Amino acid sequence: MSNLFVITPGLILLAILLGLALxxxxxxxxxxxxxxxxxxDDWTNDGIxxxxxxxxxxxxxxxxxxxxKDFLKAKEDFVHEMVRxxxxxNLPAGTTVLDVGCGIGGSSRILARDYGFAxxxxxxxxEQVKRAQELTPPDLTAQFxxxxxxxxxxxxxxxDVVWSIEAGPHMPDKAQYAREMMRVLKPGGILxxxxxxxxxxRQKPLNFWEKPVMRQLLDQWAHPAFASIEGFAEQLAATGLVSGEVATADWTAETLPSWLDSIWQGVARPEGLIRFGVRGFLKSLREVPTLLLMxxxxxxxxxxxxxxxxxxAATPVGEMAVSGQTSEPFTAQTK
Incomplete structure (x- = not known):
């Protein structure tokens, strides 16, 4: 028994070192x-x-x-908070929604099930499309x-609505991302x-420790770049398709517990080790440094x-300026 207590920490240390090496x-x-x-595709196929x-x-x-809050419940709550x-x-059933970067369709299904959106x-x-289709009941108005x-x-x-959660970091051209989402909206539609x-x-340059941290965050999860809140709002406005102002909010505090909660899932649900084996354990372990850096x-x-x-906007902003038309200003509460 005493040998077991010696061996187990050694195996854990070895696993951590292997994960860090990966x-x-x-x-x-x-x-x-x-x-x-x-x-x-890889993450979807292995199910981890x-x-x-x-x-x-x-x-x-x-x-x-x-x-x-429960980790999975907090994710569902996020969708409802974002809707509000x-x-x-208050939009009617049948409202058409494009979910850009839908993953395996979790948010799309809530929008269809709880709000009646198409x-x-x-x-x-x-592979995400395939899995989303597998998880979606035939009576839901959600397609992928x-x-x-x-x-x-x-x-x-x-x-009528374009909706997107955490897809932007994967976009190498943020301005084009903004243009495409605004383009496919109907006049009066909501992004x-x-x-x-x-x-x-631009306001406060990255310092000596922030630069390598940001480099790791980009390199580990296939991100070309992060936009700033101010910068992306400007890019949306620059499309010439926005009526009034772009409303923004900072939900850092509301979402911050997710990072440590996501690591805790591996401890709280050890059945994952049985299901996915050593390979799955090491693959999960290699994500821990990035989650901690996040x-x-x-x-x-x-x-x-x-x-x-x-x-x-009903009419592109440039055209309104030429014709003398004005667009009703838009202001949203930030919380």
């Missing part, structure tokens, strides 16, 4: 849209991400001020397809986006969780 030796840098698709993070591959909302913040809760979810990962957020296949003015952002380095970055103000709401 983390350092095999980064997953952004190379192209294919590298993002392949990463998500779905097992620990559930159907919602995004952070949770823990209230304001934050309070203890975006003023979508949802089209798009992702660059074929492979599409590129930087070149959406839908005509101008196709949707609601939730995203990981970095501090606006917690440090968001906690220290290097990163921020940004919310964006914009309304599609």
């Amino acid at each position: 983390y350092l030796l095999f980064p997953r840098k952004y190379q192209s849209a294919d590298s993002v698709a392949n990463s998500y 991400l779905e097992f620990y993070w559930g159907e919602h591959i995004h952070l949770g909302h823990y209230g304001s001020p934050p309070q203890r 913040w975006g003023r979508l809760n 949802v089209t979810g798009v992702t660059i990962s074929p 397809q492979v599409d590129d957020a930087l070149a959406l296949s839908f005509p101008d003015g196709s949707f 609601v986006v939730a995203d990981w952002n970095q501090r606006d380095d 917690r440090v970055a968001f906690g220290a103000g290097l990163c921020r969780f940004g919310m964006f709401r914009a309304v599609r």
Whole structure:
């Protein structure tokens, strides 16, 4: 028995060292849209991400001020909080919604089930589309397809609402991402986006320790760059398709517990080790340094969780200026 107590910490230390080696030796840098698709195909096929993070591959909302909450429940609550913040809760059943970067469809299903919306979810990962279709009951008005957020296949003015959660960091061209989402909105339609952002380095440049941390956050999860909240709001406005102002909010405090909660899932649910074996354990373990760095970055103000709401103008802003038309100003509460 005493030998067991000696061996077990040694095995744990060995596993940690192997996970750290995998983390350092095999980064997953952004190379192209294919590298993002392949990463998500891989995670979807092995089932590890779905097992620990559930159907919602995004952070949770823990209230304001934050309070203890079940990890998976916080993720569902995030969807409802985003609906309310975006003023979508009073829209009628049948409202058409495009979910950009839908993952395996968790948010799309809530929007269809609880609000009666007709949802089209798009992702660059074929395996995510397949899994989303498997998880969606036939009576839900939610469908899924492979599409590129930087070149959406839908005509101008196709949707009443465009919705996106944490897809922006994967986009190499943030301005094009903004243009495409605004383009497919109907006049008067609403864009609601939730995203990981970095501090606006035009106001306060990254310092000596923030630069390597940001580099790791980008390189480990196939992110070309993070936008700032201020910068992406400007890019939305620059499309010339926004009526009034872009509303923003910072939900860093409300989502911050998610990072440590996500690590705790591996401890609280040891059955994952049985299901996925040593390979799955090591694959999960290699994510821990990035999750910890995310917690440090968001906690220290290097990163921020940004919310964006914009309304599609009936006429492009440039044309309104020439013709003398004006657009009704739009203001949203930030909490």
